[in-house]
Amino acid sequence: MNSLRLPVTLLVIVVVGFFVWFWLARPISVHAPAQTSTTTVSTTSNSSGQASSPQTTPSPTLDPSSVAQNIVGSWQSTDDANYSVAITSAGKWTDSYKGSNASSSVSETGTYELFTSADPDKDFTGTLVPGVVYVKVSEGTSVLYFSVLDASASNLQLSYLDRGNTLSFVKVQ
Numbered sequence: 001m002n003s004l005r006l007p008v009t010l011l012v013i014v015v016v017g018f019f020v021w022f023w024l025a026r027p028i029s030v031h032a033p034a035q036t037s038t039t040t041v042s043t044t045s046n047s048s049g050q051a052s053s054p055q056t057t058p059s060p061t062l063d064p065s066s067v068a069q070n071i072v073g074s075w076q077s078t079d080d081a082n083y084s085v086a087i088t089s090a091g092k093w094t095d096s097y098k099g100s101n102a103s104s105s106v107s108e109t110g111t112y113e114l115f116t117s118a119d120p121d122k123d124f125t126g127t128l129v130p131g132v133v134y135v136k137v138s139e140g141t142s143v144l145y146f147s148v149l150d151a152s153a154s155n156l157q158l159s160y161l162d163r164g165n166t167l168s169f170v171k172v173q
Helices: 002-025 064-070
Strands: 039-045 052-058 073-077 083-087 092-097 106-115 134-139 142-151 155-160 166-171
Touching: 064 106, 064 142, 092 134
Parallel strands: none
Antiparallel strands: 039 052, 073 083, 073 166, 083 092, 092 106, 106 134, 134 142, 142 155, 155 166
16 A cells, blocks of 8 residues: 555645646736737626626727628638638627538527617626627527627628637638
């Protein structure tokens, strides 16, 4: 029994050391991806009102009516060829991910709403920036909030408000 004491002690020290290293090596904040235009970063709290996180907003003001028109369509992710989004003018949002086979492919449909600081979403608890168009996506019990960075006839860029990461898409013809 005494012969196991040293290896077990060393294993415990290695495991504890790993967790301490992991905890200390984590980034303190999520950085916004590099963009060609000037951006403003502010903080918001998530939909449950908990910890604040970065929010990237575009410097040019987007017109809500043009965003509503341009956001409609089928969009292919520029970061992951397996991920796509279909958005209808009737307020339907469908996320699709093509896995390596039919059983690993996933599709989830929900609804979306556009809003601004002038006409805010009643459930949003973050800080709204004037001139920014926001998207609320509801899929099942999940509610996701995005700010629209770009919504043109061929490109769509959304910033996920909980984490600050940017989703970029091109329109599928």
